[in-house]
Amino acid sequence: MSELTDLTIAKARKGLAKGDFSAVELCEAHIKAVDAANEALNTFIMTTFEQAVERAAQSDKKIKSGDAGALEGIPLGIKDLFCTTDVQTTAGSHILDKFTPVYESTITKNLFDDGAVMIGKLNLDEFAMGSSNETSYFGNCISPWKRKTDGANLVPGGSSGGSASSVSARLVMGATATDTGGSIRQPAAFTGTVGIKPTYGRCSRWGVVAFASSLDQAGPITRTVEDAAIMLKSMASYDAKDTTSVDLPVPDYEKTLRDGVKGLRVGIPKEYRVDGMSDEIEQLWQKGIDWLKSEGAEIIDVSLPHTKYALPAYYIVAPAEASSNLARYDGVRYGLRVPGDDILSMYENTRAEGFGAEVKRRIMIGTYVLSAGYYDAYYLKAQKVRTLIKRDFDEAYKKVDVLLTPTTPSPAFAPGEKGGDDPVEMYLNDIFTVTVNMAGLPGISVPAGLSSEGTPLGLQLIGKPFDEAGILRAAQTLEDAAGLLPAPERWWV
Amino acid sequence: MYKESRETEKKNLVQGSTGDWEVVIGLEVHAQVTSNAKLFSGSSTQFGGEPNDHVSLVDAAMPGMLPVINEACVHQAIRTGLGLRAKINNRSVFDRKNYFYPDLPQGYQISQFKHPIVGEGDVVLDLKDGTSVTIGIERLHLEQDAGKSNHDLHPKHSVVDLNRSGVALMEIVSYPDMRSAEEAKAYVTKLRTILRYLGTCDGNMDEGSMRADVNVSVRRPGDPWGTRTETKNVNSIRFIGQAIEYEINRQIDVLEDGGTIDQETLLFDPKKGETRPMRSKEEAHDYRYFPDPDLLPLEFDDELVEKLRGELPELPDEKKDRFMSDYGLSPYDAEILIAARPSADYFEKVAKGRDAKLAVNWVMGDLSGHANAKGVPLHEVGVSPDQLGQLIELITDGTISGKIAKDVLEIVLEEGGNPADIVEAKGLKQMSDTGELETIVDDIITNNPKQVEQLKTKPKTIGWFVGQVMQKTKGKANPQAVNKLLQDKLEIGEG
Structure with missing residues (x-):
């Protein structure tokens, strides 16, 4: 038998059911892996090993009595943006210093109700603002992949860097993540994992620390498409506590996963062929097209003419909402408080010390674009752009069922390599992913090969609203054609 | 577009030292919605209780908490709109009004800025002099109340009570249609009566259930609007009157001395009966309104409106x-x-x-x-x-x-x-039985011949006989019956 940590969720579920190993054994194998890796990778902000083992023991009882849930005994990591009862929740920020929720986010509750075992809380960019996991108050998270050419450490992408890195490094079998502009899909692409951002409204936002409310959406990061289907089924639900969640039945994604792509109309948007995109990304995209075509899909060229406005519009809408969402971190009721002579100086001291540079930058951008005299020129205009982007997709979906694009314009980079002088350089990482958030659509990143530097590259499939089943099915075809990537070398052991 | 509806009336003019002035008043009334739960959370809205007793995770703006609209409050706003004969908007939008204050946990108030739930309506006032005037309503919107800060309980710190945080308010904005403090008071009184009839606000101003921002300006009759001041949060009808009177006199004095009125925000000091400017820090806000992305636009159909209309008292x-x-x-x-x-x-x-x-x-x-x-x-x-x-x-x-x-x-x-x-x-029944009364009357006539004699020249002395009967019957005799009997017996015409 291979190592327990190498199993997929689907295989572990079978092994547990057959009694090949216990949930406690599975849990302890992962704890051992975390212990060995966390100093090097810094993927966990906090571990909850004791509770995990207890929880796994309960799972073993349930499996024996035949009451196993869909994720019974499966060790997962939880992005530290999800509020978890009695377990510190930081959002990767100093400002939530020692904050311990008395409530459980709907998504983690759904997962725990299905038997999932939480190993710990995962590192992320502060308040999910970043594309490299370099803005966390708790330090950079590192990818298990290294650049073959110079042996450099790499960023795992962001903001769900801890989720992607620990899934890729076999520290957990799957992880929750969130995606506001690409924060699930981009790190999945960088680490050779599968990441799906569901349709806006599919997963409840209740109990997830908000970044940009109209764009935030949670989803899983896993090692296979099948595992993503399993986890998403558990995470998704209609929630009356989130007005923007949608009351639609959650389909059994596993059931249709291997129905193939015969007759599926796949759109190739010409606007995603951007300046400066490397040849190997271009070739990867072509490979994806060929794989789908050879399985019977129909390839159709489409145009999404407003794509080029998506990133600038995103960097108005998201900071605007964030500037307001983050106003509650004022030192009055919970988290960090740095005293001052009066209320204003207390606010200033607390927020100056509590927020990192990137969060401050976005609060300032957001405050600016909502200010009197600028609102119409920036915020309102960005909202109009958003409408046009949605319309582009609506038009395209009259002709096609899914869209195929690269997930990122370039492979993973080393910490400190991007965005040091110009934050826009970092923001450009999200150029292929933000459009999907702006339109509220489902998108998935699937590992499709390795770059010349030996690092993973991903392809993105974008679906119609609430057609997660459709993109999962196409993703399965891509995964089958590309073959699973090898596990990254365990250089940290 | 708003058009002035009032003609200048002599009785409304205020005499200054340099001529007459006309007063223009508009009110923004904040009325607490009568409901069991807050606007966006399930917390109780009961008045009083220990500080911070009625606070949910949403009211305290814990991370990841989301507002969910309380339908009962929406219904109350619609009822109120109907009671004000106003246009009900089937689609309205909640916006965030952003500012920092310790009793505002979210760092923003959820309110309605561009698209309120209720549009134009009116309120008719019947004034003491028998005339009536119609005051236009510009809009009514729903919003959250803030908590309460207290600066006196601790020597160095302020304390905050969030019991009111998130309670539903209706802000009812009038057009500048009032022309005297009397009219403004009559307007608030009438508005309160309407809300109480509807059961949508208890109108208890001493508990803070109703308070008003008072906009006042003065001008020469026939001139365009003068510059207005806004006196915030006045919490009794009497104080509203006092604040307006004070502002009228102050503004006229300033203008007649050759000065100009600053458009500013004021507070009313009930002890001194004066208005004073708010500190600039308290008012210098750019609220950065934008649609609340946590809430979908509020939509309902005419059917609901008609159902509520049918149930109005x-x-x-x-x-x-x-x-x-x-x-x-x-x-x-x-x-x-x-x-x-x-x-x-x-x-x-x-x-x-x-x-x-x-x-x-x-x-x-x-x-x-x-x-x-x-x-x-x-x-x-x-x-x-x-x-x-x-x-x-x-x-x-x-x-x-x-x-x-x-x-x-x-x-x-x-x-x-x-x-x-x-x-x-107590035997208080009136004696109307002529038989019984007749005996008493006969007795009195027989026993008082002198008075009977006197009566012939002075018919008005019949009152003495009536008094005698009343005395005998302890006031229970029916006065009409007694009069009739006496007139018959003594053969005199009606007094």
Whole structure:
């Protein structure tokens, strides 16, 4: 038998059911892996090993009595943006210093109700603002992949860097993540994992620390498409506590996963062929097209003419909402408080010390674009752009069922390599992913090969609203054609 | 677009030292919605309680918490809109009004900025001088209340009570249609009456359930608008009047001295009876309104509006008209009776099926007198509509006189009980039986020949005989019957 940590969720579920190993054994194998890796990778902000083992023991009882849930005994990591009862929740920020929720986010509750075992809380960019996991108050998270050419450490992408890195490094079998502009899909692409951002409204936002409310959406990061289907089924639900969640039945994604792509109309948007995109990304995209075509899909060229406005519009809408969402971190009721002579100086001291540079930058951008005299020129205009982007997709979906694009314009980079002088350089990482958030659509990143530097590259499939089943099915075809990537070398052991 | 609806009227002009001034007033009234739960959370809205007793995770703005609209509050806003004869907007939008303050946990107030739930309507005021004016309503929108900061409980720190945080308010904005402090007071009074009839706000200003931002400007008659000031958060009708009077005088003084009015935000100091500018820090806000992305636009269909319209109670203006036509009330009496729904209901129970004129006289006369003396509203004076109704019936059927009835009312007030039983038990029944009365009258005539003689030259002395009869009967004799008997016996014409 291979190592327990190498199993997929689907295989572990079978092994547990057959009694090949216990949930406690599975849990302890992962704890051992975390212990060995966390100093090097810094993927966990906090571990909850004791509770995990207890929880796994309960799972073993349930499996024996035949009451196993869909994720019974499966060790997962939880992005530290999800509020978890009695377990510190930081959002990767100093400002939530020692904050311990008395409530459980709907998504983690759904997962725990299905038997999932939480190993710990995962590192992320502060308040999910970043594309490299370099803005966390708790330090950079590192990818298990290294650049073959110079042996450099790499960023795992962001903001769900801890989720992607620990899934890729076999520290957990799957992880929750969130995606506001690409924060699930981009790190999945960088680490050779599968990441799906569901349709806006599919997963409840209740109990997830908000970044940009109209764009935030949670989803899983896993090692296979099948595992993503399993986890998403558990995470998704209609929630009356989130007005923007949608009351639609959650389909059994596993059931249709291997129905193939015969007759599926796949759109190739010409606007995603951007300046400066490397040849190997271009070739990867072509490979994806060929794989789908050879399985019977129909390839159709489409145009999404407003794509080029998506990133600038995103960097108005998201900071605007964030500037307001983050106003509650004022030192009055919970988290960090740095005293001052009066209320204003207390606010200033607390927020100056509590927020990192990137969060401050976005609060300032957001405050600016909502200010009197600028609102119409920036915020309102960005909202109009958003409408046009949605319309582009609506038009395209009259002709096609899914869209195929690269997930990122370039492979993973080393910490400190991007965005040091110009934050826009970092923001450009999200150029292929933000459009999907702006339109509220489902998108998935699937590992499709390795770059010349030996690092993973991903392809993105974008679906119609609430057609997660459709993109999962196409993703399965891509995964089958590309073959699973090898596990990254365990250089940290 | 708003068009001025008022003509300049001489009676509304204020005399300055350099000529007449016209006053222009508009009000923004914040009325707490009567509901069990807050606007976006399930917390109780009960007044009082220990500080921070009624606070949910949403009210405290814990990370990841989301607002969910309370439908009951939406219904209340629609009802209020209907009561103000206003346009109901089937689609409205909640916006965030951003500012930092410790009693505002989210760092923003959820309000409605561009698209309110209720549009234009109006309120009719009947003034003391018998005229009536129509005050335009610009809009009504729903918003959250903030918590309460207290700066006196601790030597160095302020403390915050979030019990009110998130409670639903309706902000009702009038057009600048009022022309005197009297009109403004009448407007708030009438608005409060309407809200209380509708059951959408309890109108208890001393508990903070209703408060007003008062906009005042002055101008020469016929001139365009003057510069206005806004006095924030005035919490009694009397103070609203005082704040306006103060502002009128202050503004006229400034202008007549050659100065200009600053458009500024003021606070009213009830102790000094003055307005003073807010510190600039308190008002220099750019609220950065934008649609709240946590909430979808609020949408409902006409069916809901029509259902709520069908369930509306009779409103003050309708009731007033009906009282005047059904019971023959004067506009003045009607206005007083309808001002509070319990009084109106009380009157109606007394008057129904009985002599309306008597009912009005007793309710507005003796009963109101007792109520005023006790300092309670009519319906709490301690006489039920049934008891008063019975008393009126006893007068109408001649069982007792009006004078005896006053005594019976006193007894009911002091000892309680059934008026008919009291009359019976205390033997207060009017003596109308001519046989019994005749004996008494005959006795008096026989025993007082001198007075009988005198009567022949001085017919007015018949009153002495009446008095004698009343004395003998302890006031129970029916005065009409006595008069008739005496006239017949003594053969004199009617006095």
